[in-house]
Amino acid sequence: MTITIYQLERSRSERAVWLMEELGAPYAIAFFERLPTWQAEPAFKALHPLGSSPVLGIGDDKIAESGAVIEYLATTQGGGALALGPDSPDYAQYLYWFHFAESTLMPALVGEIMAQFGGIETDHPFRVNARARIAQLLAFTDARLAAVPFVAGDRFTAADIMMTFPFTMTRQFVPVDVEGHPHIAAYVERMEARPGYQRCRAIVDRERKT
Numbered sequence: 001m002t003i004t005i006y007q008l009e010r011s012r013s014e015r016a017v018w019l020m021e022e023l024g025a026p027y028a029i030a031f032f033e034r035l036p037t038w039q040a041e042p043a044f045k046a047l048h049p050l051g052s053s054p055v056l057g058i059g060d061d062k063i064a065e066s067g068a069v070i071e072y073l074a075t076t077q078g079g080g081a082l083a084l085g086p087d088s089p090d091y092a093q094y095l096y097w098f099h100f101a102e103s104t105l106m107p108a109l110v111g112e113i114m115a116q117f118g119g120i121e122t123d124h125p126f127r128v129n130a131r132a133r134i135a136q137l138l139a140f141t142d143a144r145l146a147a148v149p150f151v152a153g154d155r156f157t158a159a160d161i162m163m164t165f166p167f168t169m170t171r172q173f174v175p176v177d178v179e180g181h182p183h184i185a186a187y188v189e190r191m192e193a194r195p196g197y198q199r200c201r202a203i204v205d206r207e208r209k210t
């Protein structure tokens with residue numbers, strides 16, 4: 001079954017590329033651009049009814065939603081080397097951090113980006129509360145990473161691929177106080193230094209070539 005990653009520039013689909021590069025698993029890739037409004041170009045929107053990234057092709061089928069895409073790839077590709085199952089003592093933590101990334105951390109960070117783009121004053125109570133929430137989430141994540149080298153425990157898993165993107169992406173738009181959280185900062189550096197991540201960057205940061 002051919003796996004196709006529909007890679008929208010500067011978007012969550014880079015997680016799928018990173019995962020496949022870590023696994024050394026074969027995949028096809030098609031590149032798409034964003035419009036000046038930051039929306040995906042129409043050809044990308046046509047791939048799936050919701051029109052948001054990531055979109056994964058599995059043979060003739062397509063699925064969306066980061067958690068589903070990464071879980072599908074982690075469990076079916078590369079012998080499942082980067083997925084943990086119920087037999088692992090770290091399974092519960094793996095699931096927790098895997099889902100925390102898109103269910104809790106990303107929405108908080110995206111809310112801050114939208115508030116900034118929308119011109120909401122930084123001292124607006126909405127933004128003050130939102131930043132307090134982000135500070136809580138960062139402190140919580142930092143405490144986890146003070147205790148373990150990878151979010152699930154002692155080995156690199158797909159949960160790290162889910163958790164790295166919120167930091168590498170949002171810092172391009174709003175200040176995310178990673179430096180004030182040394183364990184997050186060191187973690188992100190370790191993730192970015194991985195050869196699989198470097199290969200992913202070289203692929204996703206190049207010009208569209210379809």
Ligand SMILES: N[C@@H](CCC(=O)N[C@@H](CS)C(=O)NCC(=O)O)C(=O)O
Pocket residue numbers: 010011012013038039040051052053054064065066067102
């Ligand atoms: N929770 C969804 C969020 C998807 C999402 O918002 N994707 C953004 C990019 S990272 C997008 O497609 N934006 C472009 C657009 O909506 O046109 C997921 O993780 O898949």
